[in-house]
Structure formats: C-alpha cells, structure tokens
Amino acid sequence: MKILEINGKKAIAEFLNVQREIRLDAVPHAKVGDHVMVHAGLAISLISSEEALDIQNMWKELGEDVELFI
Amino acid sequence: MWSFSSDSPVRIMEVCGTHTHELFRTGLRFSLPPWVKLISGPGCPVCVTDDRDLAKVIMMAREYELTVLTFGDMLKVNTEFGSLASLRSEGRKVEIVYSPVDAVTYAKQHPDERCMFVSVGFETTMPSAAVAVKEAIELNIGNLFFFVNHKLLPPALDALLSTGDMDIDGLILPGHVSAIIGRRVYEPILLRHGMPGVITGFTKDHMRTGINLLLNLVVHHEAKVLNAYPEVVQEDGNPQAKELIEKYFEPTGAHWRGLGFIPNSGAKLRPEYNHLDAEVAFPVSEPMVHPPHGCRCGDVVLGTVDPVDCPLFGTVCTPQNAVGPCMVSSEGACAAWYKYGGLRHV
Amino acid sequence: MCERILLSIGSGGEEMQSFLQDVVFPAIGSEIHGDSALIGEVALTIDSFVANPPVFPGGSLGTLAVSGSVNDLVASGARPTALAVSLIVEEGTEVELIKNVLTDIRITSQRCSISVVTGDTKVVPKGAADKLFVTSAGIGKRCLAFAQPTAGDHVITTGDLGRHGAAMLIANNKYQLKTSIESDCAPLHWLIDVLKPFEGHIKWMRDPTRGGAATVLHEFAKEFRLGVRVYEERLPVQPEVRGICELLGLEVLHLPSEGQMLIVCDSAVSEDVVESIRLHSPDAAIIGEVTAEHQTVTRMVEGAETFVPMLTGEMLPRIC
Ligand code: SF4
Numbered sequence: 001m002k003i004l005e006i007n008g009k010k011a012i013a014e015f016l017n018v019q020r021e022i023r024l025d026a027v028p029h030a031k032v033g034d035h036v037m038v039h040a041g042l043a044i045s046l047i048s049s050e051e052a053l054d055i056q057n058m059w060k061e062l063g064e065d066v067e068l069f070i
Numbered sequence: 071m072w073s074f075s076s077d078s079p080v081r082i083m084e085v086c087g088t089h090t091h092e093l094f095r096t097g098l099r100f101s102l103p104p105w106v107k108l109i110s111g112p113g114c115p116v117c118v119t120d121d122r123d124l125a126k127v128i129m130m131a132r133e134y135e136l137t138v139l140t141f142g143d144m145l146k147v148n149t150e151f152g153s154l155a156s157l158r159s160e161g162r163k164v165e166i167v168y169s170p171v172d173a174v175t176y177a178k179q180h181p182d183e184r185c186m187f188v189s190v191g192f193e194t195t196m197p198s199a200a201v202a203v204k205e206a207i208e209l210n211i212g213n214l215f216f217f218v219n220h221k222l223l224p225p226a227l228d229a230l231l232s233t234g235d236m237d238i239d240g241l242i243l244p245g246h247v248s249a250i251i252g253r254r255v256y257e258p259i260l261l262r263h264g265m266p267g268v269i270t271g272f273t274k275d276h277m278r279t280g281i282n283l284l285l286n287l288v289v290h291h292e293a294k295v296l297n298a299y300p301e302v303v304q305e306d307g308n309p310q311a312k313e314l315i316e317k318y319f320e321p322t323g324a325h326w327r328g329l330g331f332i333p334n335s336g337a338k339l340r341p342e343y344n345h346l347d348a349e350v351a352f353p354v355s356e357p358m359v360h361p362p363h364g365c366r367c368g369d370v371v372l373g374t375v376d377p378v379d380c381p382l383f384g385t386v387c388t389p390q391n392a393v394g395p396c397m398v399s400s401e402g403a404c405a406a407w408y409k410y411g412g413l414r415h416v
Numbered sequence: 417m418c419e420r421i422l423l424s425i426g427s428g429g430e431e432m433q434s435f436l437q438d439v440v441f442p443a444i445g446s447e448i449h450g451d452s453a454l455i456g457e458v459a460l461t462i463d464s465f466v467a468n469p470p471v472f473p474g475g476s477l478g479t480l481a482v483s484g485s486v487n488d489l490v491a492s493g494a495r496p497t498a499l500a501v502s503l504i505v506e507e508g509t510e511v512e513l514i515k516n517v518l519t520d521i522r523i524t525s526q527r528c529s530i531s532v533v534t535g536d537t538k539v540v541p542k543g544a545a546d547k548l549f550v551t552s553a554g555i556g557k558r559c560l561a562f563a564q565p566t567a568g569d570h571v572i573t574t575g576d577l578g579r580h581g582a583a584m585l586i587a588n589n590k591y592q593l594k595t596s597i598e599s600d601c602a603p604l605h606w607l608i609d610v611l612k613p614f615e616g617h618i619k620w621m622r623d624p625t626r627g628g629a630a631t632v633l634h635e636f637a638k639e640f641r642l643g644v645r646v647y648e649e650r651l652p653v654q655p656e657v658r659g660i661c662e663l664l665g666l667e668v669l670h671l672p673s674e675g676q677m678l679i680v681c682d683s684a685v686s687e688d689v690v691e692s693i694r695l696h697s698p699d700a701a702i703i704g705e706v707t708a709e710h711q712t713v714t715r716m717v718e719g720a721e722t723f724v725p726m727l728t729g730e731m732l733p734r735i736c
Pocket residue numbers: 364365366367368370377380381382383384387388392393394395396397398404
C-alpha cells in the first residue's frame with residue numbers, strides 16, 4: 001500500500017483507491033509516498049523497487065546452466 | 071545430470087498456506103513440469119492450532135461471558151466444545167477483526183463488555199498483536215484481554231525436517247513471515263538438513279521466480295537459502311518488528327496439530343503483562359479433546375499425505391461441513407484442494 | 417446439520433443450499449427453485465431485505481427492496497407490474513430513516529413505472545430487529561421465454577461485478593476501509609425490452625446478488641449439467657472493488673451486485689445483445705462461455721484454468 005499521510009505512528013495508506021488507517025510502528029522511517037507491505041493493519045516492510053534487481057544477480061550467481069522450468 | 075520423473079518426482083513443500091492457495095488460484099500449480107510434486111506444509115496458522123487451545127477459548131468465553139474478537143478463519147473450526155460460530159449462535163458476541171489494533175478500538179467502544187482477542191498466527195501477525203498490546207496499555211483499556219497462541223516458524227521447520235520420513239527436496243519459504251524474521255535465520259536449520267529453500271512472494275510472477283530458483287537449487291544439489299523477495303525481505307528481517315515481538319512476547323512450548331509438542335515453538339505474553347493475559351484472568355480447566363475422528367489434518371500439515379488421500383475428503387468433509395481445520399481455513403490445504411483441485415492446465 | 421441457525425447459512429453459498437435441501441424443502445413438502453415463480457402468465461416473487469447500514473452510498477433498503485423484486489421478476493422473463501412492501505421496524509428507530517427508505521421506494525418504483533399497491537408495517541420491541549427490515553413482493557407478466565442452453569453459448573454481464581458487496585463492506589466500516597464507490601443497486605426493468613428482440617436466443621438469466629456471480633453460475637451449471645468458463649481479463653470490475661478484494665483476501669465473484677444480470681445467450685447474437693445493453697449500461701460485456709467439459713465454474717487466468725469455488729461460510733477476510 002502507498003502511504004498518503006502520516007500522523008505519528010499512524011498513517012493513511014492506499015491501494016487501488018481504497019484507503020485504510022495502518023500503523024507504522026515497525027517501519028519508523030517510512031515517508032509519505034513510500035510503498036509498504038501491510039499485514040493485519042501494520043506495515044511490516046518498506047518495499048524498495050531497486051532491490052528487485054537483486055534477483056537478476058541471484059540468477060547470475062547460480063551459474064551458466066540455469067534453467068527455466070515454468 | 072538429474073533424473074527426476076513423474077514416478078520419482080522432485081518433492082517441494084510450500085510451507086505457507088497462502089502459497090498453497092495462490093498456487094491453485096493462479097493456476098501455476100498446473101503449469102509445473104510433471105516431475106515436480108508440490109506438498110503443502112504446516113504454514114496455515116488456523117490448521118496447526120491445536121484443538122485444545124481453541125476448546126479453551128470457547129470454554130472461557132462461555133464461562134466468563136466474554137466477547138471474542140479474532141481473525142475470520144478461526145470462526146468455523148469445530149471442536150468437541152463447538153466452534154466460535156456456534157458460540158455466536160448461542161448469543162455470545164464474536165467479532166471478526168482485520169487488525170489486532172481494531173480489537174483495542176472495539177473494547178474501547180464497548181466498555182461494558184469483557185473482550186478477549188484471540189491472537190493466532192506466525193511471526194507475521196505478532197508485531198501487529200504487539201502493537202495492540204502496547205495500545206491497550208497506553209490507552210489504559212481495562213476490558214481487553216489477550217489469548218496469545220502464536221506460533222514460530224523456524225522451530226517448526228526444524229521439527230518437521232527432523233521427522234525422518236519427510237522426503238522433501240526443497241522448501242518454498244513464506245514471504246510475509248520472512249519480512250519479519252529475515253533470510254539468515256533459516257540458514258542454520260536448512261543447511262543442517264541439507265535442504266534448499268527460497269523465500270518467495272505471492273504473485274504469480276513471484277511464485278514462478280521462486281519455484282524456478284528452487285528447482286535449480288534442487289537439481290544442482292545446492293543447499294542454499296535464497297531470497298527471491300528482496301523488495302520486501304531483508305537479510306535479518308525487520309528489526310523494529312522483532313523488537314516489538316520481543317518486548318511483549320516470549321517463547322514457550324506449543325502444541326501443533328500434526329507436529330505435536332515442540333519446545334520454544336510458540337509465543338505467550340511476557341509475565342509483566344499478566345494482567346492482560348486472558349488465560350490468567352479467566353482460568354478454565356484443561357479441556358480434554360480428541361481430534362475429529364478420521365481426520366488426517368495432522369498428516370496433511372506434515373505433507374505426508376495429500377488431502378485427497380484422506381478418506382473423508384470431499385465426501386464427509388467439505389468446506390460447508392468441515393471435519394478438520396484444514397478444510398475450514400481458507401489457507402488450509404484441504405480447502406484449497408477441494409475448491410480448486412483436479413483441474414488440468416489447458 | 418447444527419441445531420441452531422448459523423449466520424453462514426444466510427450468505428447464499430453452499431450452506432444455504434444444504435439448508436434448503438435438509439430443512440426447508442422437507443418441511444414445506446415441496447422444492448422451490450429460482451427467485452420467482454410462474455403461475456400461468458403471472459410471475460410472483462418475494463424477498464426480504466436487511467442492510468447494515470440501512471442507508472448506504474448508492475442507495476438504501478428502499479432502493480434495494482424495489483430493485484431486488486424487480487430484478488427477480490426480470491430474471492424470470494417477466495415485466496414487473498406491481499409491488500407490495502412490508503416493514504418490520506424496531507422500537508426506537510428514527511422516523512427520518514423510515515422516511516428516507518420510503519422515499520427511495522417511491523423514487524425507485526417510479527423509475528420503473530410500477531406502483532406499490534399494498535403494504536404493511538409492524539413495530540417490534542427494541543432488540544427484536546435491527547432498526548428496519550423490509551420485505552417486498554412483486555408480480556409481473558411473463559413476456560420472454562427462454563430457450564435451452566447448450567455448450568458454446570456466451571455468458572454476458574450487464575455491468576461491473578461485485579460493487580454492491582464492496583460498497584456495503586465500506587459502508588458498515590467493519591474493516592475500516594475507505595473509498596468512494598457506491599452500490600450498483602438499481603432496477604433492471606428496461607432489460608426485458610432490450611432482450612425481447614433476441615427471444616429464442618436468450619437461454620437463461622439471473623441477478624448475481626447474494627453469493628455473487630460465482631454462486632448463480634454454479635446454480636446454472638448444476639441445473640443444466642453444463643460448465644461455465646469465465647475469462648478473468650474480461651470481467652468488468654471497478655479498481656476499488658479489486659482493491660477491497662485484495663486487501664481483505666476476498667473473491668470478487670463472491671461479492672453481490674444489486675443492479676446487474678448475468679445472461680446466457682446464443683453466441684451468434686451475443687455481440688448484438690451486448691451492444692443493445694450498452695445503450696443502458698456501458699460496462700456490459702461477454703465474460704465467458706458455456707462448456708460441456710465439466711459441470712462447474714472455471715476461470716481462465718493467463719492461459720491456466722482454475723475452479724471458481726462457490727462461496728462457503730460467511731465472507732470473511734483472511735489473515736495471511
Ligand atoms: S479432508 Fe477433512 S477430515 Fe480429511 S484431513 Fe482434510 S480436514 Fe481432515
């Protein structure tokens with residue numbers, strides 16, 4: 001969900017135009033505009049888009065003969 | 071280099087119930103090569119909750135006239151003492167919440183009711199439950215008590231992998247639990263058992279990537295723990311979330327359906343918060359319960375049998391008339407097999 | 417079967433089916449099917465309405481009561497002619513609420529040019545009802561006959577799905593979600609005239625209310641021993657409704673609509689039928705087809721086919 005506004009430990013977050021109050025206790029550095037993974041009303045992780053690139057590296061690490069099975 | 075076939079397939083376990091469900095729902099399950107067999111694991115919190123714990127909740131609510139607040143899937147699990155749904159039909163209030171913090175709000179708005187929040191789930195829900203405890207203390211809510219029955223994944227995986235007859239080649243590790251506990255904690259456990267594992271997200275693409283990585287590890291006999299969900303999962307998880315958990319909860323032995331008693335595999339409130347502990351406030355005698363007759367949920371969460379191997383599956387036991395929790399919970403393997411099973415990829 | 421009624425029976429899913437089979441039909445001594453009955457050329461329907469809250473974005477119990485009965489009549493191929501409405505009011509309910517609901521009954525019935533010809537009101541002690549329950553009965557004149565469905569027929573929706581259910585989840589604020597969607601609750605009285613020119617090619621229709629599109633399509637599959645395949649990418653669903661489903665872990669095809677109809681018709685005319693419906697309801701679409709392969713409902717998502725389960729139990733959010 002995307003954070004729209006922050007009020008201390010609480011925030012309003014949005015997903016597909018649907019808003020809900022969430023808690024930020026576990027992601028104290030979250031800023032307005034950040035995307036967070038929300039579970040049972042609590043943001044449990046900041047979603048960083050750059051890290052998705054790590055997957056690419058992981059593939060490389062696995063060596064030459066990586067196969068795609070599905 | 072490798073010789074797997076549909077007769078001696080690669081057996082990979084999706085530990086988490088949400089994966090079970092999503093693999094069916096997105097149809098990805100049916101696109102797997104024939105030499106891959108998916109096995110559902112113990113990662114559905116409702117399914118592994120022991121009957122005696124749920125029976126206790128029902129007894130407490132009856133005896134002390136409590137309003138029960140909990141997550142949706144708990145509602146229909148049946149015990150010899152009834153279910154939360156039948157409790158509600160007897161006139162007790164049973165409220166479903168989206169977040170544990172909503173239980174605090176409810177208690178505040180209903181000062182004349184004694185409320186009990188039944189807190190179940192793995193590490194994923196624990197920080198949120200911790201915030202609810204914190205909030206209840208800060209707002210000085212006097213009428214909310216916590217029945218804490220959380221389960222911890224790493225000790226359960228260890229126990230699972232230690233039961234000799236498991237025959238699993240790799241683990242699809244849950245993305246959300248890992249967001250809290252991180253990647254590193256799995257390493258000693260999985261490596262000790264020579265078991266590869268990949269932390270995987272829940273969209274079709276995430277699952278495709280995770281399973282591809284895992285199959286590569288399996289066919290190359292590489293026991294590694296990879297994180298295929300790095301945008302959400304960090305090496306050591308979420309330190310603030312772990313802090314919240316540690317501040318309010320402490321490990322305790324827990325009964326798991328299927329796995330039995332595992333030391334330090336559950337969590338309860340720390341003694342400082344005894345005054346909020348429902349089990350302290352509303353003592354009941356330990357209920358005697360027997361697992362539903364004929365139900366093989368215990369083996370299903372271990373992955374030793376497929377739901378269809380249960381003689382009750384689909385005949386006596388269906389989602390609207392569920393015998394065991396694996397059929398009740400929307401993440402339960404039996405429910406997923408019943409709802410989506412049997413259809414081929416076209 | 418339990419000795420007490422569980423709330424899940426009322427969700428319109430499988431529990432309701434077994435309740436009807438095990439309790440209702442044996443007790444009344446006959447099997448009742450469909451949302452309305454034909455007595456000669458007269459169609460008769462009756463429905464009770466509860467809503468929490470009774471007034472919600474997009475309508476009220478009043479709009480629901482009229483639309484519900486009108487749509488049930490239309491589903492049986494009848495043109496609605498008159499309604500009867502009865503209220504059960506809880507002691508202490510604000511008069512304002514009753515006025516609002518009755519006004520909506522008037523406006524909605526005027527919209528489809530039918531009148532409320534009789535009614536009844538009972539007041540019950542506080543606690544014996546939740547503010548207001550409305551029952552409406554409708555009669556209509558049969559004017560559209562249905563042909564026999566076969567494999568290859570197309571499945572059409574008159575508009576976007578699941579909006580009423582989603583709007584109610586927002587309006588009762590149980591899960592504290594906020595968004596700006598309104599219930600789709602509306603009468604489909606115009607549909608009969610739109611479909612009349614295609615008579616002979618129209619095979620079946622049903623309004624996907626309680627239990628959502630999945631439930632009525634399962635009923636179709638069971639009744640005709642045919643299958644239904646819906647295509648995920650063709651389903652008209654508003655983003656907000658998707659958002660709510662994602663956040664709460666709900667199946668969009670389980671959410672009720674109160675102003676839509678699912679229609680099975682000959683594939684040769686389906687495009688034309690959709691065109692004609694679009695003049696009244698722009699989101700109309702062909703969402704799937706009838707198959708002979710299996711007697712159930714399936715969904716195609718990115719080349720893979722999976723079952724669409726029927727709703728079981730109450731619609732509740734999942735925890736993981
Ligand atoms: S099918 Fe039912 S009885 Fe059999 S293991 Fe699953 S939940 Fe238990």
